[in-house]
Amino acid sequence: MDLFLQTLLNGLLQSGIYALVASGLALSVGVVGIVNFAHGEFLMIGAFLAWAASASLGIDPLLSLPVVALAVFGVGALTYRVSIRHVLLAPELNQMLLTFGLGILLQNLALMLLGGNTRTVSTPYQASSLQLGALTVGGPKAVAFAFALALLGTLYFVLYRTTLGRQMRAVAQNRRGAQLIGINVDRVYMLAFGVSCGLAAVAGVLVSVLLFASPTVGLVFALKAFAIIVMAGLGNLTGVLWASVLLGVSEALVQTYVPGGGGWSDAVFFLMIFGTLVLRSFRGNR
Amino acid sequence: MSAVSARPVPARRPTFAWRALLALGIFFVLALAFPFLPLGDRREFLLQIGFFTLVAGIMALSWDLLARSGQVSLAHAAFYGLGAYGYALLLKAGVPWGAAMPLAALTAGFVSLLLGGVTMRLSGMYFAIATLAFTEVVRTVIQNLPESVAGGANGLLVPALLGGNSRGQYLLALALLLLTVGVSLAVRLSKLHHAFAAIRQGEETARVLGVNVVRYKLAAFFLSSVLAALAGVLYAGKTFFISPLDTFSLANSISPLTTSIFGGLYTTLGPILGATVLRVAEELLHNTVKNGYLVVYGLVLMLSILWLPRGIVGLWRRGRQGGDL
Amino acid sequence: MSAAQSVPASALPVLRAENLSKRFGGLNAVQNVSFTHYAGEILAVIGPNGAGKTTLLNLLSGVYRPSTGRLWLQEQDITNAPMERRCHAGLGRAFQIVRPFPEMTVHENVTVGALFGQRGIRLPQAREQAYDLLERTGLAAHADRAAHELTLLQDKRLEVARALATQPRVLLLDEVMAGLRPAEAQEAVELVRGIRDSGISILFIEHIMPVVRDLADRVVVMDQGQVLAEGTYREVTANPQVVAAYLGTEAGLHA
Numbered sequence: 015m016d017l018f019l020q021t022l023l024n025g026l027l028q029s030g031i032y033a034l035v036a037s038g039l040a041l042s043v044g045v046v047g048i049v050n051f052a053h054g055e056f057l058m059i060g061a062f063l064a065w066a067a068s069a070s071l072g073i074d075p076l077l078s079l080p081v082v083a084l085a086v087f088g089v090g091a092l093t094y095r096v097s098i099r100h101v102l103l104a105p106e107l108n109q110m111l112l113t114f115g116l117g118i119l120l121q122n123l124a125l126m127l128l129g130g131n132t133r134t135v136s137t138p139y140q141a142s143s144l145q146l147g148a149l150t151v152g153g154p155k156a157v158a159f160a161f162a163l164a165l166l167g168t169l170y171f172v173l174y175r176t177t178l179g180r181q182m183r184a185v186a187q188n189r190r191g192a193q194l195i196g197i198n199v200d201r202v203y204m205l206a207f208g209v210s211c212g213l214a215a216v217a218g219v220l221v222s223v224l225l226f227a228s229p230t231v232g233l234v235f236a237l238k239a240f241a242i243i244v245m246a247g248l249g250n251l252t253g254v255l256w257a258s259v260l261l262g263v264s265e266a267l268v269q270t271y272v273p274g275g276g277g278w279s280d281a282v283f284f285l286m287i288f289g290t291l292v293l294r295s296f297r298g299n300r
Numbered sequence: 301m302s303a304v305s306a307r308p309v310p311a312r313r314p315t316f317a318w319r320a321l322l323a324l325g326i327f328f329v330l331a332l333a334f335p336f337l338p339l340g341d342r343r344e345f346l347l348q349i350g351f352f353t354l355v356a357g358i359m360a361l362s363w364d365l366l367a368r369s370g371q372v373s374l375a376h377a378a379f380y381g382l383g384a385y386g387y388a389l390l391l392k393a394g395v396p397w398g399a400a401m402p403l404a405a406l407t408a409g410f411v412s413l414l415l416g417g418v419t420m421r422l423s424g425m426y427f428a429i430a431t432l433a434f435t436e437v438v439r440t441v442i443q444n445l446p447e448s449v450a451g452g453a454n455g456l457l458v459p460a461l462l463g464g465n466s467r468g469q470y471l472l473a474l475a476l477l478l479l480t481v482g483v484s485l486a487v488r489l490s491k492l493h494h495a496f497a498a499i500r501q502g503e504e505t506a507r508v509l510g511v512n513v514v515r516y517k518l519a520a521f522f523l524s525s526v527l528a529a530l531a532g533v534l535y536a537g538k539t540f541f542i543s544p545l546d547t548f549s550l551a552n553s554i555s556p557l558t559t560s561i562f563g564g565l566y567t568t569l570g571p572i573l574g575a576t577v578l579r580v581a582e583e584l585l586h587n588t589v590k591n592g593y594l595v596v597y598g599l600v601l602m603l604s605i606l607w608l609p610r611g612i613v614g615l616w617r618r619g620r621q622g623g624d625l
Numbered sequence: 626m627s628a629a630q631s632v633p634a635s636a637l638p639v640l641r642a643e644n645l646s647k648r649f650g651g652l653n654a655v656q657n658v659s660f661t662h663y664a665g666e667i668l669a670v671i672g673p674n675g676a677g678k679t680t681l682l683n684l685l686s687g688v689y690r691p692s693t694g695r696l697w698l699q700e701q702d703i704t705n706a707p708m709e710r711r712c713h714a715g716l717g718r719a720f721q722i723v724r725p726f727p728e729m730t731v732h733e734n735v736t737v738g739a740l741f742g743q744r745g746i747r748l749p750q751a752r753e754q755a756y757d758l759l760e761r762t763g764l765a766a767h768a769d770r771a772a773h774e775l776t777l778l779q780d781k782r783l784e785v786a787r788a789l790a791t792q793p794r795v796l797l798l799d800e801v802m803a804g805l806r807p808a809e810a811q812e813a814v815e816l817v818r819g820i821r822d823s824g825i826s827i828l829f830i831e832h833i834m835p836v837v838r839d840l841a842d843r844v845v846v847m848d849q850g851q852v853l854a855e856g857t858y859r860e861v862t863a864n865p866q867v868v869a870a871y872l873g874t875e876a877g878l879h880a
């Protein structure tokens with residue numbers, strides 16, 4: 015029983031990061047209408063910036079987080095200005111190719127500048143752990159989860175309680191309609207894309223604490239984020255939360271209970287995406 | 301409508317078609333002459349680049365074939381991998397290579413029918429993600445099967461194609477590219493072309509007009525996957541060694557896509573030109589800017605989308621998209 | 626429903642609907658609709674906005690499956706037939722919102738209909754038939770233009786030509802006159818008459834009452850998903866229920 019609860023807890027903790035990465039992606043897909051295949055690279059940038067601040071200036075990643083978030087928000091907004099903006103009306107395929115190109119560019123820039131090694135960040139709470147009755151939680155995991163929750167809370171507050179958030183949701187639901195009621199769609203796009211990248215970077219900071227920073231660290235998170243937003247349904251910003259929990263928990267369950275679990279957990283995960291998509295497609299309104 | 305009129309139907313601007321055929325002809329003549337040129341002491345290396353350019357051409361053109369029916373797939377690595385693994389395992393089981401090659405391709409073709417059958421109702425990004433997930437499932441399964449079955453994460457050794465004769469391997473790849481081009485042109489000139497284009501540009505409208513969407517989507521899947529699997533066989537026979545991570549890598553699904561878009565979508569010439577230009581550019585960059593070559597490669601892709609949205613072929617094919625050879 | 630007087634006793638039914646219903650969540654978009662469409666007849670379906678006309682057409686052409694009810698095309702039960710089967714059985718459709726294949730030429734658009742709407746036809750033959758249809762619908766001069774370059778009137782002609790290319794017995798037209806100028810609408814009326822005279826039965830949805838008056842042999846009036854009245858143009862326009870249903874709608878019955 016304890017093992018089961020511990021597994022659930024581990025899954026839940028993991029889902030915090032998933033939700034951050036996926037909410038960011040959901041903004042760029044849902045609001046801007048761009049499937050950003052470079053999303054994982056913005057996470058990678060966040061992880062490296064956190065590592066750099068920690069390694070060279072001795073600043074704890076959690077302290078550098080706001081600065082990193084802002085910086086990457088700026089990079090994202092700039093990216094929107096110089097590239098994304100020009101393919102908004104282009105075929106979906108061209109948009110995909112553009113962001114693929116961006117991903118390749120960023121990933122290999124990191125590889126060229128920093129090499130392929132993984133960089134770990136050391137923090138004072140690295141080896142600490144938290145005891146909750148019979149359950150144990152690693153210190154970094156607990157801290158990362160707390161941060162993820164706080165950030166998600168802020169994000170959803172912004173989305174549902176502020177003018178900008180309402181505008182973003184309006185655009186996500188009905189582009190033309192939003193334009194007609196006088197929303198500056200271009201500006202909303204730029205901000206949404208910036209926030210999207212910023213969220214990925216924030217997740218990257220947390221990943222640098224939990225795992226490491228490396229040029230390719232973003233890929234697997236980006237893939238999972240795609241799966242999550244697809245399961246939630248494109249443009250469904252709240253659906254992202256439960257889909258993240260579902261994914262994190264089922265991954266943890268497979269790791270604990272399936273023999274040779276680590277290797278198979280990816281298969282289960284991708285099978286879930288595949289099954290969800292296919293089943294949903296055959297349940298249409300006919 | 302009932303009586304067949306004697307009046308000739310005006311033929312539609314054939315000019316580009318001839319130019320495209322001419323360009324294809326020139327490409328094949330040059331490609332055929334290449335291994336017989338005095339290539340000096342870098343011969344092996346150049347033949348290898350040539351070989352993988354041809355493989356990239358097969359991958360891109362076969363991907364384009366599927367995309368023409370509106371199915372933007374990220375499962376090409378799966379068919380490539382199924383070809384490579386099918387070939388390796390058949391050889392291991394004692395099947396002669398000449399039979400193992402088509403059998404591996406047909407296996408991939410069969411799997412593609414299953415995949416196409418269940419993804420039939422998905423479109424756009426949902427379809428792309430489902431096919432990506434499918435690829436990952438296949439990879440993980442192969443990776444986690446006992447090593448005695450398919451080599452597990454460590455991979456498999458594969459006997460060299462044609463005893464390792466580089467020129468022979470190159471010519472075999474060229475023959476298979478020619479086959480792919482033949483299929484592509486045959487599709488272009490047949491009923492399939494109209495069915496694919498109609499489904500891509502309006503699936504429901506196509507059905508209302510009597511297009512059997514299920515049949516044609518599956519046909520596109522089958523043709524495309526068989527050809528991609530042949531590319532996988534070539535790869536396996538050239539590199540001697542295949543592993544799940546390399547063979548089923550996401551890059552193998554993405555580069556056919558980028559290559560086709562870069563060269564010109566829904567054409568026969570475009571994907572081949574794209575493969576040639578990108579491969580050669582990659583090698584040149586590799587030699588000049590060393591590690592940074594992928595940085596430049598990424599930048600080139602971005603700039604080409606921003607400034608050359610219809611690919612290379614679009615440069616002299618103004619006007620419409622999608623109709624020409 | 627019994628057939629109205631205007632239908633000759635000898636006429637054979639081509640399309641017959643029995644108690645068709647379609648629910649969207651809690652909304653009964655179409656409710657217990659029955660009617661019979663006779664060979665060679667031009668049947669109009671009218672009704673205020675949101676009455677369920679387009680949904681009915683979607684049920685006929687197979688975009689939706691009905692929640693209840695049955696549908697016959699001649700002797701064939703096509704209630705659950707997929708769209709392509711209905712097409713092969715002889716049902717053609719032009720959409721309310723035109724849907725040309727944008728990257729094809731006008732000629733290629735119609736060729737698709739000819740090639741897949743009939744069985745056992747070869748490509749060159751389909752191209753010829755398509756070209757003939759372009760001449761008949763006045764589009765031959767635009768045969769080689771990209772479909773996305775056409776004007777609205779030309780788009781509507783293309784929509785009709787493409788549906789005709791499938792050699793239908795019944796042609797469903799959804800508001801093909803909407804957005805046309807009076808002179809253009811008159812041309813379209815002539816086109817529709819010509820199609821009927823070539824032996825194709827026509828079921829059309831229309832808002833413009835003069836067009837209904839000029840074209841329809843018989844009229845089915847829908848309101849809130851149900852059939853409110855059925856008969857000749859004179860009969861239904863004299864029906865007080867019909868007048869009441871139209872009162873206050875922006876179209877107005879005699880607009």
Ligand SMILES: Nc1ncnc2c1ncn2[C@@H]1O[C@H](COP(=O)(O)OP(=O)(O)O)[C@@H](O)[C@H]1O
Binds near residue numbers: 672674679
């Ligand atoms: N796909 C759908 N989902 C939900 N409601 C629909 C759908 N299509 C139509 N409706 C609703 O059904 C009713 C009938 O619509 P429609 O058939 O388009 O009317 P008409 O063509 O007569 O104007 C309307 O209230 C409309 O909002």
Ligand SMILES: [Mg+2]
Binds near residue numbers: 678679721
């Ligand atoms: Mg309507």
